[in-house]
Amino acid sequence: MLATSPAFKQNATEALGNPSLQKALHRTRPQSSGKRAAAVAALPEFERLRDIGRDIKDHTLAHLDFYLETYADNVERAGGHVHWCSSADDARDAVLQICRRADARTVTKGKSMVSEELAINEHLEKHGITPIETDLGEYILQIRGEPPSHIIGPAFHLNREDWEESFRKVHTDLPADRVFHERRDIMTEARVLLREKFLAADVGITGANFLIAESGSSVIVTNEGNGDLTQTLPRVHIVLASIEKVVPTLEDATSLLRLLARSATGQDFSVYTTFSTGGRRPGDLDGPEEYHVVLVDNGRSGMVGTEFHDMLRCIRCAACMNHCPVYFAVGGHSYGWVYPGPMGSVLTPALIGIDKAANLPNASTFCGKCEGVCPVKIPLPKLMRHWREREFERHLTPAIARANLGLWAWFARRPALYRLATRAAAVGLGLMGGKRGRFTKLPFAGSWTDGRDLPAPEGDTFFARYAHAQRKAKP
Amino acid sequence: MSRQAILGAIRRGLRRGELPEDQKLGLRARLTAHPRHLIPARSQVPRPAQIALFIRNVEKEFGTVARVTDAAGIPPAVAEYLAAQNLPTAFAMAPHPELRSIPWDSRPLLHPREGRAEPTDLVSVQHGYAGIAETGTLMLPSSPERPTTLNLLCDTAIVVLRVSNVCGPYEDAWDRLRAEPGFMPRNVMLVTGPSRSADIESTLELGAHGPRRVHVILLDDDPAAIG
Numbered sequence: 001m002l003a004t005s006p007a008f009k010q011n012a013t014e015a016l017g018n019p020s021l022q023k024a025l026h027r028t029r030p031q032s033s034g035k036r037a038a039a040v041a042a043l044p045e046f047e048r049l050r051d052i053g054r055d056i057k058d059h060t061l062a063h064l065d066f067y068l069e070t071y072a073d074n075v076e077r078a079g080g081h082v083h084w085c086s087s088a089d090d091a092r093d094a095v096l097q098i099c100r101r102a103d104a105r106t107v108t109k110g111k112s113m114v115s116e117e118l119a120i121n122e123h124l125e126k127h128g129i130t131p132i133e134t135d136l137g138e139y140i141l142q143i144r145g146e147p148p149s150h151i152i153g154p155a156f157h158l159n160r161e162d163w164e165e166s167f168r169k170v171h172t173d174l175p176a177d178r179v180f181h182e183r184r185d186i187m188t189e190a191r192v193l194l195r196e197k198f199l200a201a202d203v204g205i206t207g208a209n210f211l212i213a214e215s216g217s218s219v220i221v222t223n224e225g226n227g228d229l230t231q232t233l234p235r236v237h238i239v240l241a242s243i244e245k246v247v248p249t250l251e252d253a254t255s256l257l258r259l260l261a262r263s264a265t266g267q268d269f270s271v272y273t274t275f276s277t278g279g280r281r282p283g284d285l286d287g288p289e290e291y292h293v294v295l296v297d298n299g300r301s302g303m304v305g306t307e308f309h310d311m312l313r314c315i316r317c318a319a320c321m322n323h324c325p326v327y328f329a330v331g332g333h334s335y336g337w338v339y340p341g342p343m344g345s346v347l348t349p350a351l352i353g354i355d356k357a358a359n360l361p362n363a364s365t366f367c368g369k370c371e372g373v374c375p376v377k378i379p380l381p382k383l384m385r386h387w388r389e390r391e392f393e394r395h396l397t398p399a400i401a402r403a404n405l406g407l408w409a410w411f412a413r414r415p416a417l418y419r420l421a422t423r424a425a426a427v428g429l430g431l432m433g434g435k436r437g438r439f440t441k442l443p444f445a446g447s448w449t450d451g452r453d454l455p456a457p458e459g460d461t462f463f464a465r466y467a468h469a470q471r472k473a474k475p
Numbered sequence: 476m477s478r479q480a481i482l483g484a485i486r487r488g489l490r491r492g493e494l495p496e497d498q499k500l501g502l503r504a505r506l507t508a509h510p511r512h513l514i515p516a517r518s519q520v521p522r523p524a525q526i527a528l529f530i531r532n533v534e535k536e537f538g539t540v541a542r543v544t545d546a547a548g549i550p551p552a553v554a555e556y557l558a559a560q561n562l563p564t565a566f567a568m569a570p571h572p573e574l575r576s577i578p579w580d581s582r583p584l585l586h587p588r589e590g591r592a593e594p595t596d597l598v599s600v601q602h603g604y605a606g607i608a609e610t611g612t613l614m615l616p617s618s619p620e621r622p623t624t625l626n627l628l629c630d631t632a633i634v635v636l637r638v639s640n641v642c643g644p645y646e647d648a649w650d651r652l653r654a655e656p657g658f659m660p661r662n663v664m665l666v667t668g669p670s671r672s673a674d675i676e677s678t679l680e681l682g683a684h685g686p687r688r689v690h691v692i693l694l695d696d697d698p699a700a701i702g
Contacts (some may be wrong), residue, residue: 003613028677052512066502072478078659086580095539136683137674155674163675171595183675184682191684198684199594211632214506215659223669225627225685232623232662243481246503249509254645258515265673268532269610272685273665281661283568283619285591304488 003352005336008359012330021331024157032322035266036373043262053259054377056252057280057313064304067213067246072295074216078278080291091296092123095205095238098292099129102236104202110220110227111135112207113151113316114240114296116338117351120205131205132197134226136190143170149332149341152264152318157331178448194226204230204288208241209260209315210253211293217277218293219253221260221270228272237276237288242296244312250275256315259375263317307386311346313376319341320370320380326363335360342370346383354387358396359386419463426457433457518643522700525608529641532611536668537681538689545694549635550582552692557585557598560688562631566598567591571620572694574602574635585682591622592629597635599629602638603691605648610667614648616655617662617689626664632686639697 004011015021040046060067072082080430085091095118099107107124109115109131121131121142133142137155141148143166148154155163163186169463171189180186205229211220218229218239231237247253261267279291302310321327321341332340337348337357345360361384370380391397392405411418433439433456441449448454459465486492494502518528530540541552557564565586568574579587588597592599605614613634617623624631642648645665652658670685681687 010662024676031560031677043515043517045513048513049515056512062489063494063502065489066499068485070506078661084481086477086480090477134684135674153674153677156677158676160676181493183678186675186679187672187680187683191682192579194684195594200620212507217659217663223670224672224683226672226683228623228627228664229684243485248506250649251509251511251646254649255512257645267667268536269612269665269667271536271667271670273612273667275659275663275665277659277661277663279661281617281619284617284661285619285622286624287617287661295481297477297484301481301484301488306488309488339526353577411654 002427003337003348003356005348005352005357005360008334008336008363011334011336014329015334018331020159020162021157025158025328025331028156029328033373034321036263036319037266039262039266039268042268043258046259046262049255049258050375050377053256053315055314056247056255057315057376060247060252061244061304061309061312064243064246067248068243068295071211071213071216071246075215075291075293076216078216078291080216080278080293083292083294085294085296085298088118088296088298091118091240091294091298092120094294095120095240096123096127096129098236098290099124099203101125102203102290104129104236106130106132106197106201107203107205107286108132108134108198108201108234109138110204110206110222110230111138111154112205112240113148113338114207114242115205116148117298118240118296120240127181132194132196132201133196134230135222136187136224136226139190139194140166143167146336147333149340150318150321151312151316151343156261157333175212198229198233201230201234203236203238204229204232204234205238205240208239208245208293210256211241211246212248212250212253212275213246214249215277217275219273219275221257221273223265223267223271225272230368231274231276233289235290236290237279238382239276239291239293240296241293242298243300244314249472256375260315260317263319263373263375263467303350308346308383310378311343311350312381313378314343315376316343316346317375319373323369323373325365325367325369330363335363342380342384343378346378346380346387349387349390354390354394355396356412358387358391361385361391419461423464425460426459426461430457430459492674514607514644514646520643522697525643526638526700527609528584529606529608529611531689532608533668533689534611535610537692538611539666539669540691540693542693542695546577547576547581547672549584549692549694550579552589553600553633554582555586555692556633561632562598565596566600567593567596567625567629567632568600569602569621569625571602574600575601577635592624592627594628596629598631598633599625599686600633600635601625603634605651606636606641606693607643607645607648607665608641609644612645612665613653613666613689615664615666616660618657618660623662623664626666627685629686631647632669632688633690635692635693635694637694637696638700641693641700
């Protein structure tokens with residue numbers, strides 16, 4: 001997928017002026033944090049489970065080489081095949097080769113963010129194979145030629161009228177004057193049409209939420225059941241999974257599953273949590289004959305042991321974006337690549353390069369909510385700060401910002417002068433603000449005041465107030 | 476080769492080579508012991524309360540439950556459910572000995588057909604391997620006697636489950652499965668209620684791609700569980 005992350009600012013401006021997107025965001029924002037909060041409140045052990053989740057992932061990552069080899073050996077033992085792929089190109093080719101050997105004409109697909117990363121659909125189409133997205137949200141995005149805007153609710157940005165319009169345009173076999181009374185009617189139309197595709201497909205491609213080292217299993221978590229139909233009906237099942245998905249045991253996966261659905265959708269457990277291990281066994285009446293795992297690195301091994309190591313704990317629940325004020329202002333497409341929101345602002349620079357994605361770690365208010373809700377306690381604001389440091393080190397920061405930072409640093413190294421200057425600014429701005437206490441226009445602050453008022457400082461600086469309080473407290 | 480390249484990059488990141496044998500031994504011991512982590516207290520209750528929790532959670536997730544006292548009660552329970560839902564009386568049934576031994580003949584209008592689910596089947600009857608009270612979840616491992624398509628293809632999925640196979644947490648169900656020959660099965664589905672999606676305007680709707688209804692017939696075979 002081609003990144004438009006360098007154009008984040010322009011994307012964001014357009015998003016703010018897009019009424020359809022803003023309608024979708026306004027509708028969703030109130031529920032997105034409430035559902036999680038209710039599920040968490042119903043499980044008193046949740047906070048302790050977050051520590052356990054973090055520790056399981058940390059243990060696995062510290063021995064990632066061992067667990068990947070164990071996992072791969074156990075996949076082969078169960079009759080499956082593992083294809084190790086360093087790059088996106090390797091992974092695309094591996095998938096294509098498997099499809100070609102299966103003489104595949106159509107391929108059904110479950111939802112997989114790694115497949116977006118690899119742009120697997122374009123690759124298959126280019127070689128004459130038709131991929132069909134089967135997750136309801138991904139299906140409409142495929143029809144509309146749009147990328148997902150959210151990692152678990154890909155069509156987060158669409159409204160009902162968009163669905164109806166696209167279905168009428170594409171499902172031309174159906175009566176043009178049919179009426180969609182409810183959302184369910186839209187879903188039923190997709191269900192009927194996609195059922196035929198499931199039955200006709202030669203290959204099914206799914207992602208994986210977890211890989212289990214002890215048994216060589218891949219795990220998918222869905223509510224629709226599309227992933228299960230995708231991996232059960234065709235003759236060949238391909239699992240696309242990135243290397244950090246592995247965990248040691250079923251018990252480890254189970255503990256993480258207790259966190260996943262609650263953090264993601266506020267469900268206690270998703271409808272279908274399915275463990276797949278190899279292909280059809282003797283006597284089985286159904287299931288795929290071939291089982292392949294395409295194990296994708298694509299930049300992740302380069303994060304191991306760096307300051308971004310903790311990001312590899314991510315279980316892709318989307319809690320961070322569901323609680324992010326920036327995400328809900330500009331939507332997922334503004335981020336310009338596969339992974340939006342706070343987790344994307346950390347992961348995207350690691351996978352496509354900070355030179356292309358420097359805007360993303362800057363698109364944060366550092367309110368810290370993302371870290372507060374992360375089921376595996378990834379310090380997302382800290383990691384975004386590390387990217388800002390790298391950006392500065394590599395001279396990617398715009399000249400004006402660098403100059404201002406230089407000026408600030410000059411003052412910051414002279415504390416007395418710094419205090420004097422900030423105090424003068426605070427008092428001065430406070431006086432200028434007058435009774436109204438806010439500015440609608442201010443020199444050098446146009447990019448702030450264009451969108452909202454700037455509140456005038458009230459009274460003294462923090463330093464001055466603190467010193468005053470200390471003096472008063474002394475007997 | 477990619478395998479060596481990936482493992483090498485990971486080891487460089489971790490600032491070490493391949494793990495020494497003694498450390499591998501420790502990790503293998505962890506795999507063999509597969510230790511449990513914190514298990515929520517909610518399902519650690521006496522048997523009758525555990526069964527009640529299971530039923531409550533199935534219903535919370537839009538499933539339905541009928542309780543019968545013996546195998547002879549299953550055909551009437553199935554027949555009544557199908558009639559109440561206005562569904563046909565033919566169904567695809569798992570070729571499992573426990574389901575086979577049910578006296579289906581007592582209801583001659585019922586037409587069980589043993590095998591996997593075919594696209595035209597509207598109703599399936601599956602053998603429930605275990606129930607998990609913690610979240611009202613059914614564990615359905617694949618085997619020749621328990622085809623996976625029965626969990627997926629039909630509009631209505633009926634699952635026959637013995638009360639003695641209802642566990643508290645997932646970990647208890649895993650322990651049972653670990654003790655089976657041929658562990659780990661090709662496919663293990665944990666099913667919690669009927670299929671659904673919230674992809675249209677983030678609003679939950681039932682009946683996406685999988686079954687629109689999940690009905691559990693709970694066979695009371697455990698005196699300790701009857702509260």
